[in-house]
Amino acid sequence: MSDSESMTGSSTESTTEPADYRCGTVALLGRPNVGKSTLMNRIVGAKVAIVTPKPQTTRHRILGIHTDDVCQIAFVDTPGIHRGDKQLNHNMVRIAYAAAEEADVLVIMQDVSRSLDRPTRALIERFADGRLQQPRLHVLNKVDGIARASLLPRLAETQRLDPDAAAYIPISARKGEQVDAFVQAVARQLPQGPAIYDAEWYTDQSQRQLAAEYVREQVFLAMQQEIPFQTAVEIEAFAEDEAGISIEAMILVGSERHKPMLIGKGGERMKKIGTMARKGLKELFGCPVDLRLWVKVQPDWFDNPGRLQDLGLGA
Ligand SMILES: Nc1nc2c(ncn2[C@@H]2O[C@H](COP(=O)(O)OP(=O)(O)OP(=O)(O)O)[C@@H](O)[C@H]2O)c(=O)[nH]1
Numbered sequence: 001m002s003d004s005e006s007m008t009g010s011s012t013e014s015t016t017e018p019a020d021y022r023c024g025t026v027a028l029l030g031r032p033n034v035g036k037s038t039l040m041n042r043i044v045g046a047k048v049a050i051v052t053p054k055p056q057t058t059r060h061r062i063l064g065i066h067t068d069d070v071c072q073i074a075f076v077d078t079p080g081i082h083r084g085d086k087q088l089n090h091n092m093v094r095i096a097y098a099a100a101e102e103a104d105v106l107v108i109m110q111d112v113s114r115s116l117d118r119p120t121r122a123l124i125e126r127f128a129d130g131r132l133q134q135p136r137l138h139v140l141n142k143v144d145g146i147a148r149a150s151l152l153p154r155l156a157e158t159q160r161l162d163p164d165a166a167a168y169i170p171i172s173a174r175k176g177e178q179v180d181a182f183v184q185a186v187a188r189q190l191p192q193g194p195a196i197y198d199a200e201w202y203t204d205q206s207q208r209q210l211a212a213e214y215v216r217e218q219v220f221l222a223m224q225q226e227i228p229f230q231t232a233v234e235i236e237a238f239a240e241d242e243a244g245i246s247i248e249a250m251i252l253v254g255s256e257r258h259k260p261m262l263i264g265k266g267g268e269r270m271k272k273i274g275t276m277a278r279k280g281l282k283e284l285f286g287c288p289v290d291l292r293l294w295v296k297v298q299p300d301w302f303d304n305p306g307r308l309q310d311l312g313l314g315a
């Protein structure tokens with residue numbers, strides 16, 4: 001497979017589609033950190049979207065395709081909807097709303113291990129206001145983190161805020177609880193039609209894009225405070241031969257003082273970022289991966305529309 005091709009699974013089975021087969025796109029929407037990417041990865045069965053405990057992890061629109069013998073669901077994972085003062089923040093939110101407009105079904109996700117705060121209420125009300133006409137499903141995620149008794153009032157409040165949604169489904173994306181029921185509920189809302197993607201496809205991202213994201217995931221995990229949010233990754237070189245895949249990646253930081261923090265004492269932190277990213281990519285690509293990392297300071301790249309466009313973060 002070349003680096004520009006999309007990732008496929010190992011299965012080459014094709015589904016025989018019944019006449020009432022369903023197929024469509026489903027936008028996964030919500031505040032940052034509610035578990036959208038975790039849910040998509042679990043359903044797709046591969047880490048197509050990176051996951052970290054930090055908000056604003058997802059920056060792009062990421063496709064994750066689920067295919068079975070009754071439906072094909074093209075999930076569109078989106079950046080968390082948030083307020084932020086940088087151009088990058090505005091673009092991320094625009095990407096999320098654009099994905100919502102284009103989808104056949106909207107999934108609005110909340111984190112029930114946290115209180116139903118004002119921004120979450122505002123987001124639910126915004127999608128309930130009738131501007132977008134597609135069916136909506138509410139997902140109440142992270143039920144593993146709460147007492148069951150607190151779920152009923154939360155369900156009731158979500159229903160009150162959006163009485164016309166098609167379903168309200170408590171799940172644990174991390175543990176897989178009620179995820180199959182969620183997929184079935186989504187399938188019921190999809191339009192009838194044949195599958196669009198080959199059954200073995202699971203994302204539209206290239207290996208190059210996935211490599212950049214896997215490195216960024218490790219930067220997010222390794223760094224604190226504002227540094228991850230001011231970091232991006234660009235693939236400078238990507239080559240594949242019989243020995244495996246060789247990748248050269250540039251980590252962009254927004255300020256001179258972030259560079260030594262990212263590199264760490266004696267290069268220790270960069271080494272760990274490289275080791276962990278390489279391990280994940282080896283597992284994903286199923287072949288040996290040679291990964292070389294550099295750091296470049298590029299002040300305020302996150303406020304530069306042209307630069308954001310080059311990084312695939314334009315909106
Ligand atoms: N306890 C618990 N944690 C979860 C669950 N689902 C996700 N998480 C954790 O929540 C954090 C955020 O998960 P993500 O999947 O990155 O969330 P997201 O909504 O994609 O976040 P953004 O990309 O920042 O918008 C990670 O630490 C996950 O492991 C869940 O069902 N239960």
Ligand SMILES: [Mg+2]
Nearest residue numbers: 036037057058
């Ligand atoms: Mg995400």
